[in-house]
Amino acid sequence: MYFTPNETQQRHAFIDHSLEAANAVLAEPQIVEALGDYAADLSDVAGRLYIPNARFGRLTVPRAYRGTDHIPVVALETGERLRVYDDEFKERNPRQREAVFSEVESWGTPYDPVVYAQNLGSIATARCKIYPRQQLITSLAASNLAAVSDVRAHVDIPTAALRSPDVANRYLVRARPLLTLNYSKKQADPGVVVHEYAHIVQSEREVVIAAPEDNEAMHDARWELEAYHVGATLVHAMRGAGMEIADYGKQVKRDRIRQTQAAQDDPFRPTAELLGNLAQQKLGI
Numbered sequence: 001m002y003f004t005p006n007e008t009q010q011r012h013a014f015i016d017h018s019l020e021a022a023n024a025v026l027a028e029p030q031i032v033e034a035l036g037d038y039a040a041d042l043s044d045v046a047g048r049l050y051i052p053n054a055r056f057g058r059l060t061v062p063r064a065y066r067g068t069d070h071i072p073v074v075a076l077e078t079g080e081r082l083r084v085y086d087d088e089f090k091e092r093n094p095r096q097r098e099a100v101f102s103e104v105e106s107w108g109t110p111y112d113p114v115v116y117a118q119n120l121g122s123i124a125t126a127r128c129k130i131y132p133r134q135q136l137i138t139s140l141a142a143s144n145l146a147a148v149s150d151v152r153a154h155v156d157i158p159t160a161a162l163r164s165p166d167v168a169n170r171y172l173v174r175a176r177p178l179l180t181l182n183y184s185k186k187q188a189d190p191g192v193v194v195h196e197y198a199h200i201v202q203s204e205r206e207v208v209i210a211a212p213e214d215n216e217a218m219h220d221a222r223w224e225l226e227a228y229h230v231g232a233t234l235v236h237a238m239r240g241a242g243m244e245i246a247d248y249g250k251q252v253k254r255d256r257i258r259q260t261q262a263a264q265d266d267p268f269r270p271t272a273e274l275l276g277n278l279a280q281q282k283l284g285i
């Protein structure tokens, strides 16, 4: 994919406007208060975004940002596909590495030590080697206003090596996130952008997850429910502060339905009943 300098400039301006609008909202004291525990993480993401180089149709991470926690943002039209060849996207950012180390360390004992070293240990250290064939490809359907994508892979642990029936033998691991905004929409509203910031927080918090196959769709649903909650909270707070907002009806409606069925101890649990209810009201996720 190659953009003329003028086109590149227009896309950069679109990204700048969209992020500035969202970040200005996140800086408002009333919004910070409404977002509670989420506020600090979201504004932390807001402070780490940058536009990467795209030359001759290839996206590369500039030297200054390699190995850092900075998060690249690109703008694509509906249906455009961006394939990212830079191996930096098969690495984790420093926060993700830290999250993986502490997670994997906590698993040490239930596994045979040799298998642990060969498999689980490699989750923490091998980085690129975990994703030999994967490449980051990002594209947006017409219904996607934005998305967070990453290179991901599965790591399987031989069942014979498990010393406890309570531990997983299949893990989903992910590398650094990329934020894509839908340029066809001409304006990415704060409710959309902040929903994606919530996904970035998630991808840095849960880099490795136990993922037996039937669990993975549920995991994705859980993340969506949480991101909708963050987006809906922002929209309510913006309304309360008299700020102008676009139509975020679906985000708010989904969160309202979730709240009526949420378990106290696990508010974003994607139960079959909740997912069925959302689908029935044409709010499927």
Ligand SMILES: [Zn+2]
Pocket: 195, 199, 224, 227
């Ligand atoms: Zn989402």
